[in-house]
Amino acid sequence: MEAEYGGGGGGGDLESSLLSGDSQFDEHRASRIRRMASNTTSQLAIIGSKLCPIESLDYERSCRLIENDFLKQDWRSREPVHIVQYVILKWTLCFLVGALSGAVGFFNNLAVENIAGVKFVITSNMMLASKYGWAFAVFAGSNFVLLMFASAITIFISPAAAGSGIPEVKAYLNGVDAPQIFSLKTLCVKVVGSIAAVSSSLHVGKAGPLVHTSSCIASILGQGGSRKYNLTWRWLRYFKNDRDRRDLVTCGAGAGIAAAFRAPVGGVLFALECVSSWWRSALLWRAFFTTAMVAVVLRALIDICRSGKCGLFGKGGLIMFDVTSADVSYHLVDLPPVIVLGVIGGILGSFYNFVLDKVLKVYNLIHKKGHGYKFFLAASVSIFTSCCLFGLPWLASCKPCPAGLSEACPSIGRSGNFKKFQCAPDHYNDLASLFFNTNDDTIRNLYSAGTDNVFQKSSVLLFFVTSYFLGIISYGLAVPSGLFVPVILCGATFGRLVGMLMGSHSTLNHGLFAVLGSASLLAGSMRMTVSVCVIMLELTNNLLLLPLVMLVLLISKTVADAFNSDVYDLIVKLKGLPYLESHAEPYMRHLTVGDVVSGPLQLFNGIEKVSNIFHVLKSTGHHGFPVIDEPPLSDTPVLFGLILRSHLLVLLKKKQFVCTRTVAGSEASIQLSADDFAKRGSGKHEFIEGIELTAEEMNMYVDLHPFTNTSPYTVVETMSLAKALILFREVGLRHLLVIPKSSSRAPVVGILTRHDFMPEHILGLHPFLCRSSWKKLWFRKLNSSDLSLFKK
């Protein structure tokens, strides 16, 4: 975070000297400000593949709850018609987010199916003509070109579009505003790059990028047009605050999953369980509306495509595995295999996370060396993947086509269970059916019932091992890449394998085992429960599976939680995003708020000199400053409130100055409108450098009273840190003022921000904490992993 806090301060002496002096900008103050600027711990994060400064969001203030006099007046002047406008706008935006997400999801699939389809058709035709060398050249070449294209646009246009995007969305909803993650550039690169990367047969998914895309759409729609392109609309001003944007982005995240898997209920639950940090039941209802729109748009577009106008877009587009045909019945005897599957799935899932973490660290080191290295890494993985996909099927022996099939064998062209590959007529290569296919088609093949004898154990085992590691090495590249599909694919293979090994010990068919295997690995890696369950049910359209899926999820998550945390948490940590957990760490109970506020405090007087404000803003990066009323404005120094940097910048820019230190009254604010104070789009800021003031103006004063938030949340300095964290997190604050216990001291002791609650910061201030209360190593281990449940 870029020096979020307006200061902090341990002892009372410094503050009282500050308060007793007049407001002139003395040398003492300046020196302290310089000292403060050095405090930059954990204020940078890796977005995509570059380091960026991070800003916090303020979810507490919304258009309905603004506590300074100026905006309160504006609220009072609002007519009911404005409220109706707001409500209409809110639902319209949800509708648009849903419809656009559905359209983008469909377009994404259409493009992938066509690009990958053409590639496979050409390659298959060459294989039929026995031109194996040419086939490999075309296959590997097209994969290489597609991936290089995706890498190039990601690296040069929008590095923030790399990766899944879910960790960034999760952090945004927690209150961390990483720059550029929701820009228009990122949106375009994400859509195009994801299509190219998925089409290049890389083991990456489209679900994560779609979540990011939909959130991006939501954020861009919500930020109220663009002044740059002169696209502003008065109605959109209601959305110029963090809170309404957060709600919209939450709906967007749900819409992304809904679009990726055609799972509207699953999408809502995903947004609730995995990405959001705050939730209200009103939001459930709106998120539901958004995903319903996605479902409606997808259905309409698929209906249009049914007439064959969409090129190679077939059943394969938009994963939907209809397994209703299989009459699911299961008995007590099926439980042991399912439990075994759950346990192994949990272990495999947490191992997946572990290896992914290591690989990402190595990739980060490589990426830091320069753009050339990024391309080299992507190129290597692409060529390696092409070699695996094309080369490994040769290891399998050809099998004769089974009799009495409804589908063609060997299947010619794009999809189908029975790839001919190098085999003789009437034979098929089962390994090619897995490798030489789009991921969606492979998953459908694995899920399909009545195919128990199609695959050989050795083929499935080989494919499992390959896909497991290909998935891990493909994620960290500088291209948009999701984790869902690789994990589902790998889990389905694992499930089939377990089903095959169980043989006659279980009455379930192998397709069902594949479904359970996917659920198990998803739970093991991403630790989602209800959402995965519903997504699996919506994917397979079979509710009778429910109890079995639930059982597997429970077991896998429990087992995996014993080893490490979920994959998105790992990535958030790796990126250095200051994610605020909802639970307090045990040692926070033993600390008071006073123990962690650090650095000198920067205050303003109720009526402050312009030069002071200017210099303070120039020399610090703080985003909030306490405003103090001193005699003669009050009997004793009292805390008047908190003023934001952005509001101060507006005041300086609009030159709202008075000549004397008197209370200006309400006429001062006439020249300003509430829109001037509205929060601007993500990543857009005013800068102090853009403001020029004359020497005369520098000697004037500003009456800060009308623009100060008079109701900031406060805690007493003796409050336990754990409780302050709960307040900070539950209410969604950006600044929390610390006031002294004794009335004889200055009226404010410091400001707490997100940064001050980060374990790294606290443990840096109090290194003994690691050793004192929590002596035993095994217990610290226990505490950080499987007891995370307990602490919540």
Place this chain on the structure above:
Amino acid sequence: MEAEYGGGGGGGDLESSLLSGDSQFDEHRASRIRRMASNTTSQLAIIGSKLCPIESLDYERSCRLIENDFLKQDWRSREPVHIVQYVILKWTLCFLVGALSGAVGFFNNLAVENIAGVKFVITSNMMLASKYGWAFAVFAGSNFVLLMFASAITIFISPAAAGSGIPEVKAYLNGVDAPQIFSLKTLCVKVVGSIAAVSSSLHVGKAGPLVHTSSCIASILGQGGSRKYNLTWRWLRYFKNDRDRRDLVTCGAGAGIAAAFRAPVGGVLFALECVSSWWRSALLWRAFFTTAMVAVVLRALIDICRSGKCGLFGKGGLIMFDVTSADVSYHLVDLPPVIVLGVIGGILGSFYNFVLDKVLKVYNLIHKKGHGYKFFLAASVSIFTSCCLFGLPWLASCKPCPAGLSEACPSIGRSGNFKKFQCAPDHYNDLASLFFNTNDDTIRNLYSAGTDNVFQKSSVLLFFVTSYFLGIISYGLAVPSGLFVPVILCGATFGRLVGMLMGSHSTLNHGLFAVLGSASLLAGSMRMTVSVCVIMLELTNNLLLLPLVMLVLLISKTVADAFNSDVYDLIVKLKGLPYLESHAEPYMRHLTVGDVVSGPLQLFNGIEKVSNIFHVLKSTGHHGFPVIDEPPLSDTPVLFGLILRSHLLVLLKKKQFVCTRTVAGSEASIQLSADDFAKRGSGKHEFIEGIELTAEEMNMYVDLHPFTNTSPYTVVETMSLAKALILFREVGLRHLLVIPKSSSRAPVVGILTRHDFMPEHILGLHPFLCRSSWKKLWFRKLNSSDLSLFKK
């Protein structure tokens, strides 16, 4: 609420006089305490059919976050093994709640199917023998006896068991502890009474009572055994706090719906959307585990019954309408009928709420007159229902049985689509198939596909009108009664009717229309969206319905929200439960905290005289008191913290006294254990009357420091009320201390409790608010209903 707040106080004069004086109990103080005791607005609520005092719960404190020195020491002494115990216990309790809820749900169904089944078999046999008079006598007589039994046990044993129970559970999870709602007596009466009431052919459901039953089981398991029956277990001590119990009750509420509809995912969503006020993703995971257990237990028990060992328990038990057989396809042409259905459903749903509200008010007036009136009301409704169910089918004309049916026509015995009733052989009475059946069977008949020609329009219309009003008049009786099944039944009939009227304008079959009709009326009355959607999908086991169900839900809820609030909110209001909304009313933005704290404040010194404590506790009902340190303990009077009434009572009972006004040190607490301070079971309290002290003891002192919560949440008196409400609600507080803005005044101004945030209380203090800011009536109307979304 029973005088929740430790006081409050507008001006500073009273407090400073209090603080400057020594701690002797003077006449002035006593008189003020007497005045305070008169403040009892809205501190009573109707539970079941009697008035009860209400207490608030404290969801902020848990076993992990206790801020007084004494319990902090206790926490420090905990070994990791205790934490492991806690985690194991937490999951074991969830498992038990799930398993027991499943078992109770199954038992409930089994009993209803058998009792109602025997009744219908006997009556049908008499009808076959043309003994119509006898048949009516048996039918009406058995209904009457069953309902009188249910009424009797409800009225005499546990009045809190009357009604659905969902509003009480909702209020509990909001922090309102109505006495007796979770007692063992209530549990037993609820289970037995619900069986009797449902078997008596009354139009009441079992879902609501099952939610209450499961929550009851959760609460009883969570309250840590019983001292009375000597059932205590050391492990259970971790659950002796409101927060852990709340989590368990939330899981229980989900388990209830899961057991009622065999809808595990729907149950979790119901708990999330409808009953809970606080939610964390860790809870999602635990609730999910609980409902998974319900599903597993239900499945196992039904498997046992499949062999025919369960009497008349048949397909009808546990509503599960498998409509997968019907291949659902729908097109654009089906949208207009569905939209019409949604709009009318919304209107009918809100009208249902409106009439129910009026009927409940009338019933409350009648119930107040005495037990006789309660019985009379129940008897009248029972006889009227019997007359309708038996009499109205005679109005229908007999229809010849259609050819080529797979089921018998006319069906003899308990269930079946084609009731013979009074008809000639090979004919059936379609109205009797609706009326003369259990509700579950009727719903299945209505949902069944391929039955478009079975029912006549006039029959369905008559049944719709009758069931609509029977449902309304049956709810408020002094018996356990749910709202879900009547609304689903009525909605299904309404949907069929719309389907029939649409005729060839729609390609959907009438069974699907019935499903959509149910969804529509549920959304119109209960305003649930995602949970209803998932419950309907799980009931009908057909995910392809999803987009249509979503559309209907959205339309119905939107339409209904324009008229009134949801049915549970209406009941909560009617019962006078102080439910705290999550959003602030508009006028709260214009008030400060100082505007609402009222009544004189009751303080204690850090070291307080026993006689003072005793008299204050005796003369007030407050549950929290600020503790102040004065010179010589500190330089100036400072707020030390907040002490709870329950902790003071423990101190008095254990006689933790010292002779002089000195700080006692840590040895004082040796005689006490943390268990002494643990929260006791719901509705169980220590009373001051049970404590006897000698004159000598009265003159001694108590050192309150170790037992005071040193980190109470505080707000400055100038904080806006809306923001204070958000803090209070989001963190789940019971007491919120108000501190003065100016340091020259007493260190605490008052205490805010739930009561102070109630709109009735605030509007009582500031009656001008109604008129000033919100002038236009239509806007106030708009604001309170359809803009409730906006305010959230």
